[in-house]
Amino acid sequence: MTPDTSGHASTGTPFDSLVTVGLEQTSTVDRVVEELRRAVFEGELESGTPLREVALAESLGVSRPTVREALTLLVSEGLAIREPHRGVAVATPDPESIGDVSRARCVLELAGVRGWREATDADKKAVRTALEEYAAAVAGSASYEELNRRHLAIHLAFVGLTGSPRLVAMGASAHAELRLALAQVERARRNASDQVAAHQLLVDLLEADKVDQAAAELRRHLADGEAAILERLGLHPDQ
Template identity: 65%
Template sequence: MAGPSTPPESPFTPLSVEHASTVSRVAAEVRRAVFEGELESGTPLREVALAESLGVSRPTVREALTVLVAEGLATREPHRGVMVATPRADSVRDVCRARWVLEGAGVQAWPAADDGRRARVRTTLDAYTAAVRSEASYEELNERHLAFHVSLVELTGSLRLVQMAEALMDELRLALAQVERMHRNAHDEADSHGAWSRCWRRAGSTGPTARTPSCAGTSTTPRSRSSRRSGSNERMAACWPSCRAGRSPPPRSPSPHS
């Protein structure tokens, strides 16, 4: 006579919410330190040191670092391990050139865009402005800022163009965070982006001119397209020598709008 049958193992048995949450928390803490400038570009991310500091296991740290590498915030090199990524000036310039094409296409599509896509531009801009006014963390400012730029590309109605824009933002996020932290220019960014948005709203059905907010700040003073683009890219690229040399950015100053 056969013995009692063993119930089949649930496919969810291997899942561990607690472990996954721990990996996410470790990744979030290291990410925060990178955005806030506590961990500069080129800083080695040692598994043993991080595990001891955060009170977690080395495998947990290893998984968290894999997440950060996938996000482009860290790099993994043979025989050197994982370290905070160092944006390259030539790479950032190339990303900005690509963004100019994508966001320019979005702005040109404003007249034909539906109300939902236009509302998305206003909503993301409002969220970014609110984060600036509330002195949000650099990580949140970065997320809100880049979401606004993606919303411009969404005006085209092309899923592929939006996916391209999101991939470019992943490459740009660390560089932009360093610029915003070192120049403390988030209020200027929000004001200039708001000026462009108001221009588009006034343009109505005729549409705005083919001008998009720049990579690291834009002025409402009329300038040539090449001048605006070159100036913003150079400002973006100029920050990293000090980061690579290990010099910390100046502390955040009180908000002029507070």
């Protein structure tokens, strides 16, 4: 193997582009997970890319057990899948699951939006704060991972308007299943500023007490998001 510029052996794999970071022993696994998660959300590791322990260990300058533990965490997050006799690979969003999760997400978020008038001031403030943090992330040219997280935080705040921790937990689970697909759409669209405006409209309608209009706008917004995901996967929304 030919040494690369970081001093580690080059493997000629997709992981050569990953940046070797200074890893402290106490947080090595977390840092590896952070680097791999970033690479997935930035599109450096596409859906279906095999995540080979040896190649990753050499590229990141860590041990194979460390990589193995990091991959287990990525699988638990739904960003990677483990297949018998084939190892671990970056997850590929499943169209049927996307449709089912999108329906569940719509029910939960609409329940929150329709409960705006009865929601606590704290839950309403959480919606405004989530929007402000998303707008700041967009203005600050944050990573796709950060944008994705801030984007979904707004939608989870909508669920929070129900005042039900159980429904919020269900919403968080649904959003976790959509994170990878939504990140791919956001990279393709590159329209984060438009997304800020769309979410601002939703919040403006709620604060103007136009709850029915806000619910209708949210339903359209979520339907457009699902259609964009399916299009990104090469499918028509009706398939």
